[in-house]
Amino acid sequence: MKKQLKKNKNKFDSFIRYSSLAFEMMAIIALGTFLGFKIDQWMNNEFKGFTLGLMILSVIGSVAYAIRNLLKK
Numbered sequence: 001m002k003k004q005l006k007k008n009k010n011k012f013d014s015f016i017r018y019s020s021l022a023f024e025m026m027a028i029i030a031l032g033t034f035l036g037f038k039i040d041q042w043m044n045n046e047f048k049g050f051t052l053g054l055m056i057l058s059v060i061g062s063v064a065y066a067i068r069n070l071l072k073k
């Protein structure tokens with residue numbers, strides 16, 4: 001009985017860990033995209049270069065953050 005409870009707890013802990021990592025990655029990407037959008041809006045750019053650039057950088061940054069976080073344990 002205790003083994004089953006421990007196994008279920010480990011599954012739940014993993015679920016929480018990966019779910020929170022996914023939300024953190026979404027927040028990083030959303031923040032980068034929003035910042036790029038606001039810079040393009042402020043500079044009145046026709047081509048949304050800052051939005052595109054910061055979106056790509058935030059995706060790369062969030063993947064690097066996820067890899068670093070996953071390799072901790």
